[in-house]
Amino acid sequence: MDHEDVPSAPSTPATPGTPGAPLFGGFRGDHRGTNGRKSLLKSCKCFSVEEWAIEDGRLPSVSCSLPPPPVSLARKVGAEFVGTLILIFAGTATAIVNQKTQGSETLIGLAGSTGLAVMVVILSTGHISGAHLNPAVTIAFAALKHFPWKHVPVYIGAQIMASLCAAFALKGIFHPIMGGGVTVPSAGYGEAFALEFIISFNLMFVVTAVATDTRAVS
Structure with a gap:
């Protein structure tokens, strides 16, 4: 046959x-x-x-x-700006409201509010800009060759501008109660720096591992 x-x-x-x-x-x-x-x-x-x-x-x-489909750099930067603005505004506003209401939000409420803000931003803008939301994340992705270095300054500029806009918006809304959104170390500067370095390292390790390894995503 x-x-x-x-x-x-x-x-x-x-x-x-x-x-x-x-x-x-x-x-x-x-x-x-x-x-x-x-x-x-x-x-x-x-x-x-x-x-x-x-x-x-x-x-x-x-x-x-x-x-x-390809995404233009302007859309990526715009999504990064909006995402960072939402995160900074939501996280800081919760801390200010917690101070204004004498601790009614509690530490769990503060963590939950920030976590939900991060989740919403990642789900809504992650497919457009990657939802870095932090200059450290952008630099880490670029260092691991998962993000072009030529786009790093634009992303960091969008993140800084979004943070400033969120800060001025919060000042206009909650003035003069602004202490709740300010990070003030309760120990020495050396100890605070070491703790911040360790926490940031852990954050970058988890973010880069989950975002760049397809086995972790699946």
């Missing part, structure tokens, strides 16, 4: 989800079936073609991914 080239289902690309990767390759004329006809599917990078027996009659499931 003669065998003909029967197309199998598309297989997952070697690097699924890679931005800019072509979905289909160009057609090449050097692949021919047993009957002398050109096999177009063999030249497609998205497909893996094998010779199936006629009595086997079953094909595997189809799996093929499309590259994400």
